[in-house]
Amino acid sequence: MEITTKEFKHCVMLNLNGRVDSFTAPQFSKAMDKINEAGTYKIVVNMSGLEYMSSAGFRALLATQRNCKRYNRGEVVLAMVPARIHEALELAGFTELFRTFDDALAAVGQF
Amino acid sequence: MRTVIYPAKFEFLDEIRDFVAEVARDGGFDDKEIYSVQLAADEAASNIIEHAYEGIADGQIELTCEVRGAELIISMQDHGKSFDSKKVKKPNLKVGLSERQIGGLGIYLIRKLRDEVKYRSSGTGNLLTMIKRKG
Numbered sequence: 001m002e003i004t005t006k007e008f009k010h011c012v013m014l015n016l017n018g019r020v021d022s023f024t025a026p027q028f029s030k031a032m033d034k035i036n037e038a039g040t041y042k043i044v045v046n047m048s049g050l051e052y053m054s055s056a057g058f059r060a061l062l063a064t065q066r067n068c069k070r071y072n073r074g075e076v077v078l079a080m081v082p083a084r085i086h087e088a089l090e091l092a093g094f095t096e097l098f099r100t101f102d103d104a105l106a107a108v109g110q111f
Numbered sequence: 112m113r114t115v116i117y118p119a120k121f122e123f124l125d126e127i128r129d130f131v132a133e134v135a136r137d138g139g140f141d142d143k144e145i146y147s148v149q150l151a152a153d154e155a156a157s158n159i160i161e162h163a164y165e166g167i168a169d170g171q172i173e174l175t176c177e178v179r180g181a182e183l184i185i186s187m188q189d190h191g192k193s194f195d196s197k198k199v200k201k202p203n204l205k206v207g208l209s210e211r212q213i214g215g216l217g218i219y220l221i222r223k224l225r226d227e228v229k230y231r232s233s234g235t236g237n238l239l240t241m242i243k244r245k246g
Contacts, residue, residue, distance in 0.1 A: 021128075022157040023121035052128070052146075054153045055216040066208060084146040091223050092216055093204025 002049075003031045010111040011042035013079075013104065017049035020057035029060040032076075036067055041074025044107040048080035058092055065097060079104040112177040119160045119170035119189065127156050131176055131185060138178030140245055148183060148243055151224040154217035155187055155239055163191030163237055181245040190236035 001024040002017040012035045020028050035043055043064070047053075061076060068074040079101045081089065089095050101107035115130055117123045128149040135145045156172055164170035173188040202215045222228055227242035 019125065021121070021124045021153055022160070023124055052149070054124075054150060054157065055220055056157065058216060059213050062208075062211060062213060069208060084143065087143075088150060088220070092220060093202075097208050097211065 001027060003028065005031070005035065007040075008108050008111075011044055011074075011108055012040045013044045013046055013108060015046045015049065017051075019052040020050070020060075021052070021054045022056040025054075025056035025060045028057060029063065032060065032064040036064070041068040042111045043068060043074070043076045044079050044101075044104060044111075045076060046079045046104045046107075047082060047085060048104065050082060050085060053085050053088065055092065058089065058094055061094070061098065075099070077101060077107050077110075079107040112175060114173060114175045117156075117172045117174060119156075119164045119167075119172050119191070121157070121160060124153050124156060127172075127174060128153055130174065134176040134178065135183055135243075138183055138245075140183060140243070144243065144245065147224045148185070151221045151241055151243070152185055152187075154221050155185075155241065158194070158217050159187060159189045159191065159237070159239075163189045163194045165192065167191060183243045183245075184240065185243075186238060186240040188236060188238050193232040194237055 001020055004015045006013045014031060032043065065076045068076050077099045081100050113134060117127055131148050131152040132145050135148045159172055170189060170191055175186045177184045199215045199218045202212045202219055225241045226244045229240040231238045
Protein backbone atom coordinates (compact mmCIF):
# COMPACT_ATOMS: atom_id res chain seq x y z
CA MET A 1 0.00 0.00 0.00
CA GLU A 2 1.19 3.49 -0.83
CA ILE A 3 -0.39 6.79 0.14
CA THR A 4 0.23 10.27 -1.18
CA THR A 5 -1.75 13.38 -0.33
CA LYS A 6 -2.40 16.55 -2.23
CA GLU A 7 -3.79 19.71 -0.68
CA PHE A 8 -6.46 21.72 -2.43
CA LYS A 9 -8.04 24.97 -1.29
CA HIS A 10 -11.05 23.33 0.36
CA CYS A 11 -10.02 19.72 0.79
CA VAL A 12 -7.25 17.14 0.77
CA MET A 13 -7.02 14.37 -1.80
CA LEU A 14 -5.62 11.13 -0.47
CA ASN A 15 -4.37 8.84 -3.24
CA LEU A 16 -4.67 5.29 -2.00
CA ASN A 17 -2.68 2.74 -3.98
CA GLY A 18 -2.10 -1.00 -3.75
CA ARG A 19 -3.79 -3.22 -1.18
CA VAL A 20 -5.50 -2.32 2.07
CA ASP A 21 -5.94 -5.20 4.52
CA SER A 22 -5.61 -5.80 8.29
CA PHE A 23 -1.86 -5.35 7.96
CA THR A 24 -1.87 -2.06 6.07
CA ALA A 25 -5.17 -0.50 7.26
CA PRO A 26 -3.59 1.07 10.41
CA GLN A 27 -1.29 3.07 8.12
CA PHE A 28 -4.32 4.20 6.08
CA SER A 29 -6.10 5.22 9.31
CA LYS A 30 -3.07 7.14 10.46
CA ALA A 31 -2.85 9.05 7.18
CA MET A 32 -6.49 10.14 7.49
CA ASP A 33 -6.04 11.03 11.19
CA LYS A 34 -3.12 13.21 10.21
CA ILE A 35 -5.30 15.15 7.76
CA ASN A 36 -7.93 15.64 10.48
CA GLU A 37 -5.33 16.70 13.03
CA ALA A 38 -4.15 19.37 10.61
CA GLY A 39 -7.70 20.75 10.68
CA THR A 40 -9.05 19.42 7.37
CA TYR A 41 -12.23 17.37 7.46
CA LYS A 42 -13.05 17.36 3.77
CA ILE A 43 -11.25 14.39 2.23
CA VAL A 44 -11.36 12.87 -1.24
CA VAL A 45 -10.07 9.30 -1.17
CA ASN A 46 -8.87 8.66 -4.71
CA MET A 47 -9.03 4.90 -5.30
CA SER A 48 -7.92 4.85 -8.95
CA GLY A 49 -4.74 2.96 -7.99
CA LEU A 50 -6.36 0.73 -5.39
CA GLU A 51 -6.19 -3.00 -6.11
CA TYR A 52 -7.79 -4.45 -3.03
CA MET A 53 -9.57 -3.47 0.18
CA SER A 54 -10.84 -5.73 2.95
CA SER A 55 -13.25 -4.85 5.76
CA ALA A 56 -10.28 -3.53 7.74
CA GLY A 57 -10.11 -0.68 5.21
CA PHE A 58 -13.90 -0.22 5.39
CA ARG A 59 -13.68 0.18 9.15
CA ALA A 60 -10.93 2.79 8.79
CA LEU A 61 -13.13 4.72 6.35
CA LEU A 62 -16.14 4.49 8.68
CA ALA A 63 -14.23 5.83 11.70
CA THR A 64 -12.90 8.77 9.68
CA GLN A 65 -16.29 9.50 8.14
CA ARG A 66 -17.76 9.75 11.67
CA ASN A 67 -15.01 12.11 12.74
CA CYS A 68 -15.30 14.28 9.62
CA LYS A 69 -19.08 14.59 9.66
CA ARG A 70 -19.19 15.58 13.33
CA TYR A 71 -20.41 19.18 13.75
CA ASN A 72 -21.05 19.20 9.99
CA ARG A 73 -17.45 20.16 9.50
CA GLY A 74 -16.74 17.92 6.55
CA GLU A 75 -17.07 14.61 4.78
CA VAL A 76 -15.10 11.75 3.27
CA VAL A 77 -16.00 11.09 -0.36
CA LEU A 78 -14.68 8.33 -2.60
CA ALA A 79 -13.44 8.82 -6.15
CA MET A 80 -12.73 6.39 -8.98
CA VAL A 81 -13.67 3.30 -6.99
CA PRO A 82 -12.67 0.13 -8.92
CA ALA A 83 -15.63 -2.14 -9.74
CA ARG A 84 -14.65 -5.05 -7.46
CA ILE A 85 -14.09 -2.75 -4.51
CA HIS A 86 -17.37 -0.98 -5.19
CA GLU A 87 -19.18 -4.33 -5.16
CA ALA A 88 -17.65 -5.21 -1.80
CA LEU A 89 -18.54 -1.78 -0.37
CA GLU A 90 -22.09 -2.29 -1.60
CA LEU A 91 -22.26 -5.74 -0.02
CA ALA A 92 -21.16 -4.21 3.28
CA GLY A 93 -23.82 -1.50 3.00
CA PHE A 94 -21.19 1.21 2.77
CA THR A 95 -22.29 2.83 -0.47
CA GLU A 96 -25.03 4.63 1.48
CA LEU A 97 -22.50 6.14 3.86
CA PHE A 98 -20.14 7.57 1.25
CA ARG A 99 -20.78 9.62 -1.85
CA THR A 100 -18.80 8.33 -4.81
CA PHE A 101 -17.48 10.19 -7.84
CA ASP A 102 -16.26 8.84 -11.18
CA ASP A 103 -13.89 11.77 -11.52
CA ALA A 104 -11.43 12.71 -8.76
CA LEU A 105 -11.30 16.39 -9.68
CA ALA A 106 -15.10 16.58 -9.74
CA ALA A 107 -15.01 15.25 -6.19
CA VAL A 108 -12.55 18.00 -5.24
CA GLY A 109 -14.61 20.64 -7.02
CA GLN A 110 -17.86 19.93 -5.18
CA PHE A 111 -16.34 20.86 -1.82
CA MET B 112 -5.41 -30.62 -2.82
CA ARG B 113 -2.74 -28.18 -1.61
CA THR B 114 -1.92 -27.26 1.95
CA VAL B 115 0.31 -24.45 3.20
CA ILE B 116 0.95 -23.50 6.82
CA TYR B 117 1.21 -19.77 7.50
CA PRO B 118 2.22 -17.90 10.64
CA ALA B 119 -0.93 -16.28 12.05
CA LYS B 120 0.25 -12.73 11.39
CA PHE B 121 -1.34 -9.96 9.36
CA GLU B 122 1.76 -9.56 7.21
CA PHE B 123 1.06 -12.98 5.65
CA LEU B 124 -2.42 -12.00 4.39
CA ASP B 125 -0.87 -11.01 1.06
CA GLU B 126 0.55 -14.52 0.60
CA ILE B 127 -2.69 -16.15 1.70
CA ARG B 128 -4.63 -14.11 -0.90
CA ASP B 129 -2.07 -14.96 -3.61
CA PHE B 130 -2.27 -18.65 -2.80
CA VAL B 131 -6.08 -18.91 -2.96
CA ALA B 132 -6.11 -16.78 -6.13
CA GLU B 133 -3.65 -19.13 -7.82
CA VAL B 134 -5.71 -22.22 -6.97
CA ALA B 135 -8.94 -20.50 -8.09
CA ARG B 136 -7.35 -19.35 -11.35
CA ASP B 137 -6.03 -22.85 -12.09
CA GLY B 138 -9.54 -24.13 -11.38
CA GLY B 139 -11.03 -21.87 -14.05
CA PHE B 140 -12.69 -19.27 -11.81
CA ASP B 141 -13.08 -15.81 -13.36
CA ASP B 142 -11.55 -12.55 -12.08
CA LYS B 143 -14.67 -11.49 -10.21
CA GLU B 144 -14.91 -14.85 -8.46
CA ILE B 145 -11.18 -14.80 -7.69
CA TYR B 146 -11.53 -11.40 -6.01
CA SER B 147 -14.37 -12.64 -3.82
CA VAL B 148 -12.40 -15.80 -2.95
CA GLN B 149 -9.45 -13.62 -1.91
CA LEU B 150 -11.66 -11.33 0.14
CA ALA B 151 -13.37 -14.21 1.98
CA ALA B 152 -10.04 -15.93 2.71
CA ASP B 153 -8.55 -12.65 3.97
CA GLU B 154 -11.54 -11.94 6.24
CA ALA B 155 -11.43 -15.50 7.63
CA ALA B 156 -7.68 -15.41 8.27
CA SER B 157 -7.93 -11.91 9.80
CA ASN B 158 -10.60 -13.18 12.21
CA ILE B 159 -8.44 -16.14 13.23
CA ILE B 160 -5.45 -13.87 13.88
CA GLU B 161 -7.53 -11.28 15.73
CA HIS B 162 -9.86 -13.52 17.75
CA ALA B 163 -8.77 -17.19 17.87
CA TYR B 164 -5.14 -16.20 18.45
CA GLU B 165 -5.85 -13.10 20.52
CA GLY B 166 -2.82 -12.62 22.76
CA ILE B 167 -0.99 -15.55 21.17
CA ALA B 168 2.10 -14.58 19.16
CA ASP B 169 3.17 -17.85 17.55
CA GLY B 170 -0.10 -19.23 16.14
CA GLN B 171 -0.40 -20.95 12.79
CA ILE B 172 -3.04 -21.23 10.12
CA GLU B 173 -3.19 -24.39 8.07
CA LEU B 174 -4.73 -23.42 4.75
CA THR B 175 -6.01 -26.10 2.39
CA CYS B 176 -7.39 -25.39 -1.08
CA GLU B 177 -9.00 -27.84 -3.41
CA VAL B 178 -10.98 -27.57 -6.63
CA ARG B 179 -13.53 -30.38 -6.93
CA GLY B 180 -15.55 -30.08 -10.13
CA ALA B 181 -17.19 -26.65 -10.05
CA GLU B 182 -16.41 -26.12 -6.38
CA LEU B 183 -13.49 -24.42 -4.72
CA ILE B 184 -13.12 -25.66 -1.17
CA ILE B 185 -10.99 -23.60 1.18
CA SER B 186 -10.42 -24.72 4.73
CA MET B 187 -8.53 -23.07 7.54
CA GLN B 188 -7.49 -24.94 10.63
CA ASP B 189 -6.21 -23.09 13.66
CA HIS B 190 -5.24 -24.13 17.17
CA GLY B 191 -6.48 -21.05 18.92
CA LYS B 192 -9.44 -20.24 21.12
CA SER B 193 -12.80 -21.58 20.13
CA PHE B 194 -14.58 -18.97 18.11
CA ASP B 195 -18.14 -19.54 17.00
CA SER B 196 -18.93 -17.24 14.10
CA LYS B 197 -22.64 -18.07 14.47
CA LYS B 198 -22.65 -16.09 17.69
CA VAL B 199 -21.49 -12.95 15.91
CA LYS B 200 -24.52 -10.80 15.32
CA LYS B 201 -25.22 -9.77 11.76
CA PRO B 202 -24.40 -6.08 11.45
CA ASN B 203 -27.42 -3.88 10.81
CA LEU B 204 -26.68 -2.32 7.44
CA LYS B 205 -29.82 -0.19 7.48
CA VAL B 206 -28.75 2.15 10.26
CA GLY B 207 -26.97 5.42 9.63
CA LEU B 208 -23.41 6.48 10.15
CA SER B 209 -23.47 7.06 13.91
CA GLU B 210 -25.02 3.71 14.86
CA ARG B 211 -23.19 1.65 12.28
CA GLN B 212 -21.27 -1.17 13.93
CA ILE B 213 -17.58 -1.55 13.36
CA GLY B 214 -17.42 -5.27 14.22
CA GLY B 215 -18.94 -8.34 12.61
CA LEU B 216 -18.39 -7.05 9.10
CA GLY B 217 -15.75 -9.63 8.16
CA ILE B 218 -17.95 -12.61 9.02
CA TYR B 219 -20.91 -10.99 7.30
CA LEU B 220 -18.84 -10.63 4.12
CA ILE B 221 -17.64 -14.26 4.32
CA ARG B 222 -21.25 -15.46 4.51
CA LYS B 223 -22.25 -13.24 1.59
CA LEU B 224 -19.30 -14.20 -0.61
CA ARG B 225 -19.42 -17.96 -0.08
CA ASP B 226 -22.03 -20.47 -1.19
CA GLU B 227 -21.46 -22.58 1.89
CA VAL B 228 -19.66 -21.96 5.18
CA LYS B 229 -19.05 -24.68 7.76
CA TYR B 230 -17.49 -24.24 11.12
CA ARG B 231 -16.27 -26.87 13.56
CA SER B 232 -14.68 -26.21 16.89
CA SER B 233 -12.95 -28.88 18.96
CA GLY B 234 -10.69 -28.92 21.99
CA THR B 235 -7.67 -28.43 19.76
CA GLY B 236 -8.87 -25.56 17.64
CA ASN B 237 -11.23 -24.48 14.89
CA LEU B 238 -11.84 -25.67 11.37
CA LEU B 239 -13.54 -23.31 8.95
CA THR B 240 -14.59 -24.61 5.54
CA MET B 241 -15.79 -22.28 2.80
CA ILE B 242 -17.16 -23.42 -0.53
CA LYS B 243 -17.46 -21.29 -3.64
CA ARG B 244 -19.20 -22.57 -6.76
CA LYS B 245 -18.23 -21.49 -10.24
CA GLY B 246 -20.56 -19.29 -12.31
